[in-house]
Amino acid sequence: MSRHNTDFNILAATKFTTNGNGSKPAPMDIESIFGENAFGLDEMKSRLSVEVYETLLATIDRGEPIDPTIGDDVAQAMKEWAIERGATHFTHWFQPLTGSTAEKHDSFITPNKGGGAMARFSGKDLIQGEPDASSFPSGGLRATFEARGYTVWDPTSPAFIVENPKGSYLAIPTAFASWGGEALDAKTPLLRSMEVINKQALRVLKLFGTEGVAKVTSTVGVEQEYFLIDEQYYYRRPDLMTCGRTLVGAKPPRGQELDDHYFGSIPDRVLSCMLETEKELYRLGIPVKTRHNEVAPSQYEIAPIFENTNIACDHQQLTMITLQRIARKFGLVCLLHEKPFKGINGSGKHNNWSIATDTGMNLLEPGDNPHDNLQFLFFCAAVIKSVYRHQDLLRVSVASAANDHRLGANEAPPAIISIFLGDQLEDVFNQIEKGSATESKQGGSMSHGTPVLPNLPRHAGDRNRTSPFAFTGNKFEFRAVGSSQSVSFSNTVLNTIVAESLDEMATSLEASLASGASLEESAGDVIRAAVHESKAIIFGGDNYSEEWHAEAERRGLLNLKTTLDALDTMVSEKNITLFEKYNVLSEAELRSREEIWVEQYFLTINIEAETTESLARTMVMPAASSYLSSLVQTIEQGNSVGVSTTGVKEVADHIAAYIDELQVALSELIDNNKDLGGESVHDKALHMLNSVIPSMNKVRHATDRLERITSADLWPLPTYRDMLFVK
Ligand code: ADP
Ligand code: MG
Numbered sequence: 098m099s100r101h102n103t104d105f106n107i108l109a110a111t112k113f114t115t116n117g118n119g120s121k122p123a124p125m126d127i128e129s130i131f132g133e134n135a136f137g138l139d140e141m142k143s144r145l146s147v148e149v150y151e152t153l154l155a156t157i158d159r160g161e162p163i164d165p166t167i168g169d170d171v172a173q174a175m176k177e178w179a180i181e182r183g184a185t186h187f188t189h190w191f192q193p194l195t196g197s198t199a200e201k202h203d204s205f206i207t208p209n210k211g212g213g214a215m216a217r218f219s220g221k222d223l224i225q226g227e228p229d230a231s232s233f234p235s236g237g238l239r240a241t242f243e244a245r246g247y248t249v250w251d252p253t254s255p256a257f258i259v260e261n262p263k264g265s266y267l268a269i270p271t272a273f274a275s276w277g278g279e280a281l282d283a284k285t286p287l288l289r290s291m292e293v294i295n296k297q298a299l300r301v302l303k304l305f306g307t308e309g310v311a312k313v314t315s316t317v318g319v320e321q322e323y324f325l326i327d328e329q330y331y332y333r334r335p336d337l338m339t340c341g342r343t344l345v346g347a348k349p350p351r352g353q354e355l356d357d358h359y360f361g362s363i364p365d366r367v368l369s370c371m372l373e374t375e376k377e378l379y380r381l382g383i384p385v386k387t388r389h390n391e392v393a394p395s396q397y398e399i400a401p402i403f404e405n406t407n408i409a410c411d412h413q414q415l416t417m418i419t420l421q422r423i424a425r426k427f428g429l430v431c432l433l434h435e436k437p438f439k440g441i442n443g444s445g446k447h448n449n450w451s452i453a454t455d456t457g458m459n460l461l462e463p464g465d466n467p468h469d470n471l472q473f474l475f476f477c478a479a480v481i482k483s484v485y486r487h488q489d490l491l492r493v494s495v496a497s498a499a500n501d502h503r504l505g506a507n508e509a510p511p512a513i514i515s516i517f518l519g520d521q522l523e524d525v526f527n528q529i530e531k532g533s534a535t536e537s538k539q540g541g542s543m544s545h546g547t548p549v550l551p552n553l554p555r556h557a558g559d560r561n562r563t564s565p566f567a568f569t570g571n572k573f574e575f576r577a578v579g580s581s582q583s584v585s586f587s588n589t590v591l592n593t594i595v596a597e598s599l600d601e602m603a604t605s606l607e608a609s610l611a612s613g614a615s616l617e618e619s620a621g622d623v624i625r626a627a628v629h630e631s632k633a634i635i636f637g638g639d640n641y642s643e644e645w646h647a648e649a650e651r652r653g654l655l656n657l658k659t660t661l662d663a664l665d666t667m668v669s670e671k672n673i674t675l676f677e678k679y680n681v682l683s684e685a686e687l688r689s690r691e692e693i694w695v696e697q698y699f700l701t702i703n704i705e706a707e708t709t710e711s712l713a714r715t716m717v718m719p720a721a722s723s724y725l726s727s728l729v730q731t732i733e734q735g736n737s738v739g740v741s742t743t744g745v746k747e748v749a750d751h752i753a754a755y756i757d758e759l760q761v762a763l764s765e766l767i768d769n770n771k772d773l774g775g776e777s778v779h780d781k782a783l784h785m786l787n788s789v790i791p792s793m794n795k796v797r798h799a800t801d802r803l804e805r806i807t808s809a810d811l812w813p814l815p816t817y818r819d820m821l822f823v824k
Contacts, residue, residue: 168220236689318403485631
């Protein structure tokens with residue numbers, strides 16, 4: 098087989114037209130299609146009785162416990178709506194601890210006595226499902242004999258329709274728990290953490306005298322990066338198909354050096370794919386807003402308008418699924434892996450997080466009146482305090498074998514967690530910490546005659562792209578998240594740790610107020626103490642620099658370089674206490690997650706190692722040896738007829754040397770693959786980190802050298818140039 102371009106059908110790319118018949122493109126009527134495939138509030142209102150709708154709304158809006166007696170009515174309405182949209186089946190859609198989503202379909206069809214069938218869907222079908230839990234990771238939470246697991250309807254996240262040309266089905270967002278009630282999924286702890294932040298934020302608002310707020314939720318908007326490559330190349334790369342990233346592959350002569358891709362114009366085929374993806378997302382009620390080219394060739398980004406965190410997390414999963422599904426319609430494959438191509442920027446996501454009231458107030462909005470500022474500074478200080486105290490948990494929430502390729506690689510934040518506040522806000526907190534803030538740096542001269550009330554213009558400072566956790570005007574942006582990761586756990590952590598800080602700060606505030614101090618004075622003291630405790634986490638400089646690593650160490654900040662370093666810190670006394678205190682995760686649930694993530698790390702590297710081995714043995718070695726063989730023949734022939742073979746001989750020597758290097762590396766890798774390094778998953782994972790990854794790197798080194806000098810006609814794998822530049 099040959100990889101030569103004549104052998105590929107690049108017509109899909111070169112001859113792509115957006116409208117074959119020359120007619121005008123059909124306009125997209127966003128207003129009419131938005132949410133047509135989601136069972137949202139409007140749809141519920143029009144199909145349910147006032148009483149049932151109000152009861153449901155009490156749960157959705159105010160977090161009141163769901164009243165099970167409305168199940169049948171809601172199920173009936175949902176079924177009718179779904180059938181009108183062509184659905185024949187329903188599924189409880191859940192998020193097991195694999196990081197992705199799971200579904201098992203049931204038909205609405207129930208036979209009737211007359212030999213026919215009718216569509217049935219009861220409240221019980223809606224509220225509870227019983228998938229076999231034994232095939233999902235449980236990290237020891239579930240003994241093998243207890244196979245039972247339950248999915249439970251999450252009424253706060255809208256059900257939706259998944260379409261296929263041959264039929265559609267209704268997907269119902271659910272939580273997933275074991276027979277014993279332990280959370281086996283990502284949603285349950287997230288929902289618990291939503292409750293915790295609601296409670297503590299309400300308490301603070303009450304102390305500040307902010308009236309009329311019944312509910313506080315955290316809000317999230319996630320910017321998602323991804324690659325699109327032509328699918329014919331994908332199918333010829335066993336590494337991409339099996340592992341989602343290239344395990345070998347030489348850097349192309351031209352990569353992203355010219356910096357001409359970022360925000361560049363979008364090629365037609367890609368734009369069509371984006372438009373169709375966005376249309377599907379709109380129909381699902383997902384408010385996507387921005388799209389652009391990213392830094393690397395063939396890399397793009399999509400971002401929605403923020404939503405309630407629980408819904409945003411579901412929508413984030415659906416966005417990833419939709420990106421991948423729609424790409425196929427255009428002969429493209431969407432790569433969500435954190436580092437598909439070595440030497441080319443990888444992909445991440447930016448998890449924008451804030452807290453909002455049901456009255457429409459963003460609690461991290463600096464605002465422009467003094468009262469808002471004091472309250473804002475209080476919430477902001479709580480975030481700073483929580484990030485300082487729980488650097489380890491934030492780092493854990495973004496830990497994965499794939500993300501290890503990015504963090505600290507000068508394209509993504511380092512593995513050290515720090516906060517960027519911007520010049521002005523940093524200065525304000527400095528002043529507060531020293532005593533009182535009487536002015537704000539750029540705004541000039543403003544003093545409100547109270548200790549902590551500087552006026553804060555919205556864009557108080559420049560941006561800092563290198564920071565893992567940056568204040569960006571009225572929200573914090575957590576930028577260390579990997580592109581393929583679920584954002585549920587990061588947000589579970591954020592909600593919980595900020596709630597803890599709010600809890601402690603509210604308690605101090607209450608005590609100070611009780612002793613007769615004024616709100617300004619008391620809040621000033623509490624904010625000062627919080628900042629004093631946690632100021633080491635604030636850093637406005639270049640996070641990519643060597644100096645920062647040294648400085649961070651001096652400050653005593655954690656630098657958890659690999660996934661295993663991070664996971665080592667996960668089950669500590671501090672973290673068990675935190676999650677148990679707020680009923681977000683029991684100790685057993687926390688331990689199970691650590692166990693599962695260590696195992697996933699091990700499995701990921703193990704699969705990559707086996708794929709590297711097979712690629713090297715069955716594709717690279719044969720290609721390189723055939724080339725060597727043809728060179729050797731040329732030399733023999735040249736010598737026999739007296740033609741100079743010096744140059745050919747030199748090439749042959751090179752090839753032979755790299756083949757030798759490859760064979761040594763390959764033997765080492767094969768040995769390391771056989772020996773898993775021990776019995777426990779922890780031992781196996783360490784073996785992957787310390788022995789298997791280095792051997793894989795050696796195989797790659799020799800392979801990439803061979804790719805550069807082996808005849809292109811013989812090289813069996815699509816190259817980086819093929820994959821990144823055919824659009
Ligand atoms: P930038 O990163 O350039 O500031 P945007 O202002 O568009 O870009 O925001 C990026 C993401 O942050 C978007 O998904 C947006 O919806 C989200 N975002 C904006 N405000 C909030 C908020 N209050 N809470 C959560 N996410 C938010
Ligand atoms: Mg951003």
